[in-house]
Amino acid sequence: MAIEYAILGLLSWQKLSGYDIKKMFAGSSALYWSGNNNQIYTALAKLHKKELVTREIEVQEDKPARKIYSITDKGQDELGNWLRSMPEAPDLKNSFLIQLAWADQLSVEELDAILVKYRDEIQNHLLILQVKAEEKDIAPDGNFRNAYINPALARTPREALLWSMIQENWISFYQNELNWVRKLRLKLLTPEPKRRR
Amino acid sequence: MAIEYAILGLLSWQKLSGYDIKKMFAGSSALYWSGNNNQIYTALAKLHKKELVTREIEVQEDKPARKIYSITDKGQDELGNWLRSMPEAPDLKNSFLIQLAWADQLSVEELDAILVKYRDEIQNHLLILQVKAEEKDIAPDGNFRNAYINPALARTPREALLWSMIQENWISFYQNELNWVRKLRLKLLTPEPKRRR
DNA sequence: CCCATCATGTAAGGCGTTACATGATTAC
DNA sequence: GTAATCATGTAACGCCTTACATGATGGG
Numbered sequence: 001m002a003i004e005y006a007i008l009g010l011l012s013w014q015k016l017s018g019y020d021i022k023k024m025f026a027g028s029s030a031l032y033w034s035g036n037n038n039q040i041y042t043a044l045a046k047l048h049k050k051e052l053v054t055r056e057i058e059v060q061e062d063k064p065a066r067k068i069y070s071i072t073d074k075g076q077d078e079l080g081n082w083l084r085s086m087p088e089a090p091d092l093k094n095s096f097l098i099q100l101a102w103a104d105q106l107s108v109e110e111l112d113a114i115l116v117k118y119r120d121e122i123q124n125h126l127l128i129l130q131v132k133a134e135e136k137d138i139a140p141d142g143n144f145r146n147a148y149i150n151p152a153l154a155r156t157p158r159e160a161l162l163w164s165m166i167q168e169n170w171i172s173f174y175q176n177e178l179n180w181v182r183k184l185r186l187k188l189l190t191p192e193p194k195r196r197r
Numbered sequence: 198m199a200i201e202y203a204i205l206g207l208l209s210w211q212k213l214s215g216y217d218i219k220k221m222f223a224g225s226s227a228l229y230w231s232g233n234n235n236q237i238y239t240a241l242a243k244l245h246k247k248e249l250v251t252r253e254i255e256v257q258e259d260k261p262a263r264k265i266y267s268i269t270d271k272g273q274d275e276l277g278n279w280l281r282s283m284p285e286a287p288d289l290k291n292s293f294l295i296q297l298a299w300a301d302q303l304s305v306e307e308l309d310a311i312l313v314k315y316r317d318e319i320q321n322h323l324l325i326l327q328v329k330a331e332e333k334d335i336a337p338d339g340n341f342r343n344a345y346i347n348p349a350l351a352r353t354p355r356e357a358l359l360w361s362m363i364q365e366n367w368i369s370f371y372q373n374e375l376n377w378v379r380k381l382r383l384k385l386l387t388p389e390p391k392r393r394r
Numbered sequence: 395c396c397c398a399t400c401a402t403g404t405a406a407g408g409c410g411t412t413a414c415a416t417g418a419t420t421a422c
Numbered sequence: 423g424t425a426a427t428c429a430t431g432t433a434a435c436g437c438c439t440t441a442c443a444t445g446a447t448g449g450g
Contacts, residue, residue, distance in 0.1 A: 001436085001437085002292050002295070002437090003437085003438090005292075005295065005296075006295050009295060009298060009299040012299055012302070013299070017401075017402095018401080018402070018403090019400070019401050019402075022401095030291075030294050030295065030298065031295065032288070032289070032290045032291075033438080033439095034438075034439060034440095036439080036440075036441095037438075037439075038402090038403070038404085038438095038439085038440090039437075039438065039439085041402070041403055041404090042403090042404090045403095060400090060401095062400095062446075062447065063399090063400055063401075063446075063447080064400060064401040064402065064444095064445080064446075065401080065402090066400090066401065066402090067401090067402080079299065079302075080302065082296070083296055083299055083300055083302060083303060083311075084303065084307060084310075084311065086314060087292075087293040087296055087311055087314055087315040087318060088292055088293060088318070089293075089318045089319060089322055090289060090290065090291035090292075090293065090374070091229070091289075091290050091291075092229070092287060092288075092289050092290075092370060093229045093287065093288050093289075094227075094229075094287035094288075094366070095199050095202075095284075095285055095287075096284040096285060096286075096287065097227045097363050097366060098199070098202065098203050098206060098227065098228065099202075099279070099280055099284055100359055100362075100363060101206060101227065101346055101359065101360065101363060102206040102209055102210070102276065102280055103280055103359060104351075104352070104353055104355050104356035104359060105209070105276075105277065105280060106280060106281065110281060113281075114280075114281065114284055117283060117284055118284040121284060121285070121286045122286060125286055149298055154301075155301070156301055158301050158385070159301035161384055161385065162297055162298065162300060162301060163298065165297075165377070165380075165381045165384070166294050166297060166298060168377070169291070169294060169374075169377055172373055172376075172377055173289060173370070173373065176369055176370065176373040177287070177366075179369075180362070180365070180366055180369055183362075184362045187358055187362070188355070188358070198408085198409085199409090200409085200410090214429080214430095215429080215430070215431090216428070216429050216430075219429095230410080230411095231410075231411060231412095233411080233412075233413095234410075234411075235410095235411085235412090235430090235431070235432085236409075236410065236411085238430065238431055238432090239431085239432090242431095257428090257429095259418075259419065259428095260418080260419080260427090260428055260429075261416095261417080261418075261428060261429040261430070262429080262430090263428090263429065263430090264429090264430080395450100396449105396450090397448105397449085397450085398447100398448085398449080398450105399446105399447085399448085399449100400445100400446085400447085401444100401445095401446100402443100402444085402445105403442105403443085403444090404441100404442080404443080405440100405441085405442080405443100406439100406440085406441080406442095407438105407439085407440080407441095408437105408438085408439080408440100409436105409437090409438085409439100410435100410436085410437085410438105411434100411435085411436080411437100412433100412434085412435080412436100413432105413433085413434080413435095414431105414432080414433080414434095415430100415431085415432080415433100416429100416430085416431090417428100417429095417430105418427105418428085418429105419426100419427080419428085420425100420426085420427080420428105421424100421425085421426075421427095422423100422424085422425080422426100
């Protein structure tokens with residue numbers, strides 16, 4: 001369901017092949033789908049059947065033919081309705097918190113070890129994000145790589161603002177997580193003193 | 198996979214029926230599974246087959262019989278291994294960000310309207326969380342309702358700290374989200390001034 | 395020689411949700 | 423009378439991931 005709107009959104013931006021979309025999904029965190037997501041081919045077929053997109057075949061020499069998809073007016077309407085519809089709350093699944101819940105069974109050292117591992121994991125994700133955010137994503141041949149949602153490629157100042165705030169949302173999420181681990185480790189080092197009454 | 202460990206964790210805390218576990222999943226945000234999750238019955242069957250849990254049947258008058266599950270030593274070992282294993286990064290799926298990405302097609306009013314809806318949605322979730330956090334979750338009959346991961350019911354000071362920090366993780370996530378929307382709305386009201394160089 | 399890239403797709407499996415089924419009791 | 427609670431479970435569906443299949447070109 002959501003993936004179809006994500007694709008429609010991309011196509012409202014510019015015409016793309018399935019392969020292009022796949023690469024963009026892989027290179028973006030905002031689009032949360034996994035790198036090698038072959039769902040998009042079936043999703044595109046569905047969108048085509050519903051007449052929300054049209055497809056033209058671009059034959060290339062030396063390389064396989066590409067199927068280039070464009071959004072139709074009907075598709076634009078459908079997208080517009082979705083954009084105006086009730087936003088859903090984010091869904092966050094953090095299995096680490098379940099791990100932590102029973103971590104009192106671990107020794108002080110073991111507990112700190114997994115906290116450090118978690119911190120490093122988050123730090124890594126944050127770094128990757130920040131590197132991507134700084135990339136000027138237009139390759140010399142004019143192709144885009146991680147162009148999706150890059151503020152430098154936005155069409156209006158407002159769109160640039162939205163896109164940079166989307167990046168910031170991700171960055172602040174990881175930063176919030178880092179602050180939280182730091183605080184937790186501190187508290188574990190210095191157990192809470194008893195309060196006077 | 199993850200659900201089995203979540204159940205093992207709960208059973209390492211105390212013996213429970215499938216129905217109990219179901220209610221706890223429904224009443225907790227840390228355990229991210231949905232309210233009417235019947236997966237747990239099949240998961241319990243799997244755990245039983247693997248001999249990670251034992252089951253005893255408690256016959257009741259007036260009410261259907263309950264199957265009470267307890268963790269075995271083998272189950273404890275399995276849980277211990279998982280607790281010490283590499284934590285995974287949280288996975289966050291925020292379809293609202295995809296909505297926002299193409300929201301430049303909306304009017305100023307329409308855009309602000311969905312931002313307000315999103316803010317309210319988050320605020321609601323936060324409130325529910327905070328209310329739950331304040332509940333003293335032991336009902337007069339001695340049964341627990343949302344007892345899972347309630348710091349008041351922790352067995353050691355360290356466990357209480359962990360559990361309260363798990364709650365804080367959720368609260369800070371929503372608060373971070375609220376700050377972000379506030380900032381975005383402000384920026385949309387007062388478009389960015391050009392910088393001097 | 396092997397691997398990566400380009401480009402499309404199918405098939406199978408895993409995980410989670412929703413709906414359905416049963417059946418008694420209690421509350422509005 | 424209808425709904426909710428207690429308590430278990432099955433079946434179907436949806437979404438996503440992984441693996442597999444094809445087949446050419448170009449680089450290390």
